[in-house]
Amino acid sequence: MKNKILNIKNLSKSYGAFKVTDQIAIDLNFNEIHALIGPNGAGKSTLIKQIVGSVKQDRGSILLDQEDITDLSDVERAKIGISRTFQVSSIIPSFSAIENIILSLLNKSNKTFQLFKNIKDNNELELKAKNILREIELIENSGMVASELSHGDRRKLEVGLALAMNPKVFLFDEPMAGLDESGTQMMINLFKKIKLNTPILLIEHDMEAVFALADRVSVINYGKIVATGTVDQIRSNELVKDVYLGYEI
Amino acid sequence: MKNFLEIKSLKAWYGASQALFDVNLEIKEGEIVALLGRNGMGKSTTIKSICGLINKFQGEISFNNISLLGMPSYKIAQLGIGLVPEGRRAFSNLTVIENLLATSVDGEWTLDKVFELFPKLEERKFQGAYSLSGGEQQMLVIGRALMTNPKLLILDEATEGLSPTIRLEIWKVIEVLKNKKISILIIDKSLKQLQILADKFYILEKGRTVWKGFPNELTTNTAQKHLGV
Numbered sequence: 001m002k003n004k005i006l007n008i009k010n011l012s013k014s015y016g017a018f019k020v021t022d023q024i025a026i027d028l029n030f031n032e033i034h035a036l037i038g039p040n041g042a043g044k045s046t047l048i049k050q051i052v053g054s055v056k057q058d059r060g061s062i063l064l065d066q067e068d069i070t071d072l073s074d075v076e077r078a079k080i081g082i083s084r085t086f087q088v089s090s091i092i093p094s095f096s097a098i099e100n101i102i103l104s105l106l107n108k109s110n111k112t113f114q115l116f117k118n119i120k121d122n123n124e125l126e127l128k129a130k131n132i133l134r135e136i137e138l139i140e141n142s143g144m145v146a147s148e149l150s151h152g153d154r155r156k157l158e159v160g161l162a163l164a165m166n167p168k169v170f171l172f173d174e175p176m177a178g179l180d181e182s183g184t185q186m187m188i189n190l191f192k193k194i195k196l197n198t199p200i201l202l203i204e205h206d207m208e209a210v211f212a213l214a215d216r217v218s219v220i221n222y223g224k225i226v227a228t229g230t231v232d233q234i235r236s237n238e239l240v241k242d243v244y245l246g247y248e249i
Numbered sequence: 250m251k252n253f254l255e256i257k258s259l260k261a262w263y264g265a266s267q268a269l270f271d272v273n274l275e276i277k278e279g280e281i282v283a284l285l286g287r288n289g290m291g292k293s294t295t296i297k298s299i300c301g302l303i304n305k306f307q308g309e310i311s312f313n314n315i316s317l318l319g320m321p322s323y324k325i326a327q328l329g330i331g332l333v334p335e336g337r338r339a340f341s342n343l344t345v346i347e348n349l350l351a352t353s354v355d356g357e358w359t360l361d362k363v364f365e366l367f368p369k370l371e372e373r374k375f376q377g378a379y380s381l382s383g384g385e386q387q388m389l390v391i392g393r394a395l396m397t398n399p400k401l402l403i404l405d406e407a408t409e410g411l412s413p414t415i416r417l418e419i420w421k422v423i424e425v426l427k428n429k430k431i432s433i434l435i436i437d438k439s440l441k442q443l444q445i446l447a448d449k450f451y452i453l454e455k456g457r458t459v460w461k462g463f464p465n466e467l468t469t470n471t472a473q474k475h476l477g478v
Contacts, residue, residue: 039412040384041369141289148263151335151406152288174383177409178335180287180438182477205412246414 003029004063005199006169011050011060020046022223024060028169028199033191035202035210037234038220039244044203047220048171051201052084053077065168081168085158085175093147097138097157100146101129104164129164136160137186151178159187169199176206188212207245211235219244253278253432254299254401259308260456261291261298268294270456272308276401276449279430281423283443283464286453287477292436293335295453296405299434300332301325312401326352331399335406335436337386339393341379345370348378348389349396356398357429363392366422383410391419402426404435420446440478452476 006028013021021043028034038044049055051062053074061070069077091100102125133139136156141149146157155178162170172191176184184206191200191213204210210217210231217234219227221243227234234240254276261269269291276282284292297303299310301322310317317325326332340348349360349370364371367388373381378389387410394402404423408416420442426433427446437443443450444464452460452475460471472478 037412040388040410040415041382045382144266148266150289151293174410178288178406178438180477181440183288184438205410205416207413244412244414246417 005030005065006051006201007063007066008051009061009063011047011062012058013046013050013055014058019223021050021057024220024223024225026201026218026225026228028201029215030199031195032215033195033200033202033213035204035214035217036220037204037207037210037217037244042220043223044220045173046223048084048173048201048203051077051171052082078165078167082171083162083165083167083169084171085162085173091146091154091157091161094145096143096145097149097153097160098126098129098133098142100157101132101160101164102126104161105129108165132160132163135163135190137183152180152183155179156183156187159190163194167198169201170194171201171203173203174205175202176204176209184209252276253280253313254434255309255311256295256299257309259295259298259310260306261294261303262305263294263303264305268456269298269306271458272298272453272456273458274451274461276432276434278432279427280448281427281433281435281446282449282451283447284434284436284451284453285440285443285476287475290453291456292453293405294456296332296403296434296436299325299403300330326397329397329400330403331394331397331401332403333390333394333405333407335409337383337390337410339378339381339386339389342377344377345374345381345389348393352393353396354398358395358398360396363395366395366418367392384412384415387411388415391422399431401432401434404433404437406436406438408437408439440472440476 004027008024008026011021011024024047036044046055050057053072061068105125105128130139133142136159138153138156141153146154159175176187179187188209194200214231216228217231218225219240227237227240252275256272256274259269259272272295286292298306301320306318312328349363369385370388370392378386391407408419423446447464450462450464450467451458454475459475
């Protein structure tokens with residue numbers, strides 16, 4: 001138990017008769033990337049929403065670093081160390097890339113009001129933001145307004161916002177979507193580095209990326225976890241091939 | 250075969266910043282053309298220019314010998330250009346059926362055909378689009394474009410966010426459309442599938458067409474140089 005940073009037990013959520021998540025049990029170890037894969041509509045993003053607290057569970061519990069956070073609000077969960085990215089971007093389109101990162105840094109430090117000051121007056125903040133932009137290979141476009149960034153660059157910025165929160169766990173929801181080959185490779189290398197300090201729960205349909213990164217893989221179908229194992233175990237699992245992988249792999 | 254869509258010396262701007270400098274591209278009737286390039290090289294801006302979604306431009310875009318530049322996007326759609334935009338853009342406040350019918354045009358693609366293609370959409374047909382999963386929304390916008398019964402279908406990262414099995418289904422659909430001689434302009438990260446399906450490749454780099462050719466002419470060096478693959 002001690003090595004588990006996130007421990008989810010029997011998490012369930014229904015909309016009427018429709019069970020979106022059904023007694024989900026999943027955990028995340030320190031220094032681990034645990035990938036969650038499954039067909040579209042299987043309940044992956046709903047599970048993420050339940051973990052961050054934007055969707056209230058009907059039953060079940062969530063422990064973060066052995067502390068029960070089941071009854072905390074989404075804001076409280078973010079403050080104590082859960083950071084997520086979205087399938088569809090949540091960045092502020094009229095802010096530049098660096099302003100978006102700075103806003104996230106200020107948010108982490110409870111100093112959002114400082115956004116109204118000239119950011120150039122805060123060298124430390126600017127330096128931190130630039131370091132993050134370098135990590136996600138977006139430094140050349142740091143001054144560009146987010147709405148004018150390419151789709152792939154907006155995805156990188158989304159990961160940058162999560163990095164700025166310096167959380168205890170990362171929940172990444174399809175971070176490779178829309179990235180070109182070099183962007184995907186950059187993200188793979190970045191995640192390998194991140195996991196040394198901060199574990200990652202990764203939802204991703206790019207199987208090459210999942211197989212390159214994951215220490216463990218869980219498969220969700222119709223709201224239930226149907227398999228958990230190493231990459232090799234999951235690749236050779238007939239049920240998983242049938243419901244998800246098909247014959248592409 | 251005559252040129253169906255022709256782009257010559259296209260330049261485009263977002264406000265003061267120039268995104269396209271010299272894009273040239275031709276699609277003949279019934280052809281599948283893949284537009285390749287790294288992130289941020291102008292692929293989506295080219296598509297937005299075709300669809301009338303860019304305000305500042307120079308050059309020429311013609312479809313069936315009709316100039317598109319300056320034409321409002323709804324008129325361009327009425328000419329028979331269907332778009333599956335990047336990043337899912339379903340009408341979130343409409344139901345699945347309303348999304349599919351809102352812009353439909355009589356033709357081969359009907360509700361039944363789309364539901365046959367995407368059974369998940371039929372299961373959710375009275376649900377609001379906002380309540381669909383990401384992949385289901387992607388299926389919906391592809392279905393919505395097909396329901397316009399387009400002469401030219403533009404797919405901007407249409408397989409993004411889809412599971413491997415659904416992705417394979419989408420590639421099969423594209424093959425069906427190819428056999429029906431529907432012209433397609435496609436942007437996708439799966440070079441392997443594009444090499445199987447596309448008739449021609451164009452590569453954009455920093456807003457310029459820097460390479461065009463048949464898929465089998467794309468050498469490892471060219472792919473490495475322009476695509477980083």
